Amino acid sequence: MQTTLNLKHQENPVNPTFANHETFHPRFGWLKKGFDAAKKNPGVFLQDDAPVRLGVGKNMVRAIRYWCSAFKLIDKSNSPTAFGEKLLGNNGWDAYLEDPASLWLLHWNLLKPTCEAAAWYYTFNVFRDLDFTKEDILAGLQDYIKSFDKKIADSSFIKDISCILRMYATQDFSRDNSPIEDSIDCPFNELGLIRHFGKSYQFKIGAKANLPASMIVATCLEYASWANQDSNTITIRKLLYDEGSPGMVFKLTESVLFGAIEKVAKEFNAIILEDTAGLIQLSLPENPEILAEEILDRYYLREQS
Structure with a gap:
């Protein structure tokens, strides 16, 4: 969209960075909270009283800043982007993210160039298996990073994989009654992109009821x-x-x-x-x-x- 980025000459679809989320997936209310705070004061995330202002722990402040940036709601200087204003501004499309369609738009915005969540980009765009385990994605990421001539610790990959699955996987209770840790606190579960049963996962291919x-x-x-x-x-x-x-x-x-x-x-x-x-x-x-x-x-x- 014109309100997002000018991508006409975009050469790098993904920035090979990993595990910048402090192990936290985006929780309900975080993106709006971070966007509004940055709009009032772009320096808010670096202030000593940021945890008090945002009502979260210190690590969560860094996570909110990361996710607002990764979804391209704020720029590198922590100022609101045109897309952020269009979606979450006072007269935005969906300021409080009440419409599931907005989560789809954010999912798209997370992965579009330049993507600052490389493991997410790999999982949805490069990895082609429909049924998989955590180990399958780990092996794929280990191979994928070689093309960037960059060395990343497996622990960073594992943190990202865990975060991705908490963020997107929905439980198939007909096959497994064990809960997914923390997943109930993530709005992106609502997209139903990944099913989880036991130690296995599966992409849901095809129609999505809440994707317009x-x-x-x-x-x-x-x-x-x-x-x-x-x-x-x-x-x-x-x-x-x-x-x-x-x-x-x-x-x-x-x-x-x-x-x-x-x-x-x-x-x-x-x-x-x-x-x-x-x-x-x-x-x-x-x-x-x-x-x-x-x-x-x-x-x-x-x-x-």
């Missing part, structure tokens, strides 16, 4: 604005399977993506599917990120009315 078509199409357009900037079309396959695509980030199927595009096309004439010799592509307007923002503006306006 508008969110899918808006992120497709934003993705195309940097991934396909030299073309006026983008293939459905690219939108589904390429690293960093909505299909990977949201774990979509072809039928779900088609359904979303067809639904939004009824509202926006600029959304057009083309079939060229059996190759189905989404036609792109001159500035797809602007149309993406218009789609979200209309979605939130409709939801609030």
Whole structure:
């Protein structure tokens, strides 16, 4: 979206940093609390009385700062970003994150370039197994980091993996009655992206009841604005399977993506599917990120009315 980042010349999809969350996943209310505090005073996170101002422990202050930055709600100087204002500002789309669609938008924003949560980027965009264990992701991360010519301790990987699973995994009580530690305190469980049973996990592929078509199409357009900037079309396959695509980030199927595009096309004439010799592509307007923002503006306006 135009309100997020100018990604036209973005070269680095991910910054290979790990375990900056102080072992805390984002909890209910943290992002709004951190954003509002930074808006009043960008230096709040570095002040001695920050724990008192934010009502949390010292390590949690650092975690809130990290998550607000990782979700691109605040910038490197801790000032609110345009995206942060658009979503959580006084007249924002969803200032108190009451709509699950906003969690999907934040999930997308966490993983888009430049992603400051490398283990998250790997798990959703690079790792391709549907059924997996913690050990599978660890082995994958150990191999993945080699491409960055950087040495990361396994303990950092393990902290990130544990945080990812607490953040996203929902319990399958029909198969396992043991609770997931701390997971009840994380809003992103509501997305239902990962199922958990015993020592195994599974990505939920396909339709998500609380993922609106508008969110899918808006992120497709934003993705195309940097991934396909030299073309006026983008293939459905690219939108589904390429690293960093909505299909990977949201774990979509072809039928779900088609359904979303067809639904939004009824509202926006600029959304057009083309079939060229059996190759189905989404036609792109001159500035797809602007149309993406218009789609979200209309979605939130409709939801609030």
